[in-house]
Amino acid sequence: MSGRSRADTFFVSIASYRDPELVPTIADCLAKARAPDRLRFGICWQHEPGEAWSGQLTGAQFSVHSLDWQLSEGACWARAEIMKLYNGEDWYLQLDSHHRFALDWDAKLIEQAALTASARPVLSTYAAAYTPGAESDAAEQVTTLAFDRFTPEGLVLLKPATPLQTRDVPTRARFVSAHFLFAPGCFVRDIPYDSELYFLGEEITLAVRAFTHGYDLFHPAKHILWHEYTRANRAKHWDDHTHEGGTRVGPGWRGTSATR
Amino acid sequence: MAWHERDAVSLAKVKRLLTEPWKGRDGIGIARTVADYEAYAGVSFGHRRVQDYTWQNREPPNPPADSGWAERVRDHRIEITVDIRQLPDAATKDPIMWYVGCHDSNGRELYRQDASHKELADLIALNRDRITIVRQFASSSVPASWTVLPLSASVGWLEPIMDVIP
Numbered sequence: 038m039s040g041r042s043r044a045d046t047f048f049v050s051i052a053s054y055r056d057p058e059l060v061p062t063i064a065d066c067l068a069k070a071r072a073p074d075r076l077r078f079g080i081c082w083q084h085e086p087g088e089a090w091s092g093q094l095t096g097a098q099f100s101v102h103s104l105d106w107q108l109s110e111g112a113c114w115a116r117a118e119i120m121k122l123y124n125g126e127d128w129y130l131q132l133d134s135h136h137r138f139a140l141d142w143d144a145k146l147i148e149q150a151a152l153t154a155s156a157r158p159v160l161s162t163y164a165a166a167y168t169p170g171a172e173s174d175a176a177e178q179v180t181t182l183a184f185d186r187f188t189p190e191g192l193v194l195l196k197p198a199t200p201l202q203t204r205d206v207p208t209r210a211r212f213v214s215a216h217f218l219f220a221p222g223c224f225v226r227d228i229p230y231d232s233e234l235y236f237l238g239e240e241i242t243l244a245v246r247a248f249t250h251g252y253d254l255f256h257p258a259k260h261i262l263w264h265e266y267t268r269a270n271r272a273k274h275w276d277d278h279t280h281e282g283g284t285r286v287g288p289g290w291r292g293t294s295a296t297r
Numbered sequence: 298m299a300w301h302e303r304d305a306v307s308l309a310k311v312k313r314l315l316t317e318p319w320k321g322r323d324g325i326g327i328a329r330t331v332a333d334y335e336a337y338a339g340v341s342f343g344h345r346r347v348q349d350y351t352w353q354n355r356e357p358p359n360p361p362a363d364s365g366w367a368e369r370v371r372d373h374r375i376e377i378t379v380d381i382r383q384l385p386d387a388a389t390k391d392p393i394m395w396y397v398g399c400h401d402s403n404g405r406e407l408y409r410q411d412a413s414h415k416e417l418a419d420l421i422a423l424n425r426d427r428i429t430i431v432r433q434f435a436s437s438s439v440p441a442s443w444t445v446l447p448l449s450a451s452v453g454w455l456e457p458i459m460d461v462i463p
């Protein structure tokens with residue numbers, strides 16, 4: 038990849054399920070970007086019945102697929118819907134709806150992509166953790182993704198890990214994270230999200246599909262953003278979508294990666 | 298549709314993509330194969346095994362391996378019994394964590410899973426002279442020894458404890 042070009046527009050994919058962190062996440066994303074005017078957000082907003090869209094997030098910069106949470110079909114379905122909002126931006130950045138960002142995160146991502154010397158780099162990791170309301174306690178941290186275990190169904194589960202050594206350039210990766218994935222915009226065309234997938238298996242299939250499409254996988258060598266992991270007492274799709282209307286033990290309890 | 302119904306369809310599809318891949322819109326690409334990915338990442342989806350190099354999270358691509366590597370990977374269950382009476386007080390008084398690692402006969406770390414503050418608190422609360430930490434992992438190498446290295450909040454790293462694995 039060459040360095041920063043004249044355009045370098047970003048399509049930022051955010052799937053948000055009944056998440057009060059959505060607006061603070063987008064506000065911080067814009068505030069910390071070096072070129073906020075080059076960001077366009079595609080959002081699948083799965084909201085409370087009758088909830089109004091934030092007046093802060095209006096205009097051409099925001100494409101919003103809005104629906105009552107009861108109509109949601111899950112995270113992969115939401116990300117597939119968001120990909121339909123892509124409009125040829127140079128870069129695709131896939132996030133969740135609960136993040137905070139390092140200063141100039143957009144420029145850092147472009148620099149990191151250039152340092153890979155790959156024509157089709159994917160930069161991804163399980164980002165360092167933050168807690169809403171205690172953002173100042175969150176340390177900048179470079180992380181990687183490591184194998185955790187196989188599920189009984191044969192799926193690979195991942196866990197965050199610290200790099201074995203500090204490097205100035207991105208390190209090769211074997212896995213990707215669904216909450217932080219940065220790639221050239223052609224990723225949307227080449228690897229459209231499979232709306233039939235639900236949750237577990239999302240990340241290993243993304244890694245395999247990207248790799249077999251000729252993308253090269255990397256972990257950023259710089260801290261780019263934070264992610265909220267535990268999300269205690271927040272609504273989860275699997276808690277809401279049961280036949281009985283009661284609470285079942287969802288996939289979030291079955292693996293590290295599911296806490297994303 | 299309830300989440301667990303979606304999940305069942307999804308799990309079946311993921312498993313199929315990894316072991317009987319297809320090309321197309323929701324499938325794999327044509328630039329590389331799934332076998333190429335498995336060799337690169339040190340993973341066998343069919344055998345549900347990973348190489349030691351992958352366990353250790355070393356940077357891919359993995360070193361070349363013969364086609365039978367996954368069949369040589371074995372499950373290991375290691376019981377690490379530590380006599381608390383032989384430890385400095387700081388090891389159990391204010392532990393941050395204990396490093397817990399298993400090594401081969403050359404001293405190469407095969408597996409590491411530290412004992413967290415909570416795991417230690419639960420073990421220490423049993424109020425026994427000896428505590429047993431259990432670690433399970435898969436490796437193509439034979440684990441020959443274990444090492445425990447307590448980290449105390451007040452003292453820092455303490456002397457390591459080591460023993461052979463019978």
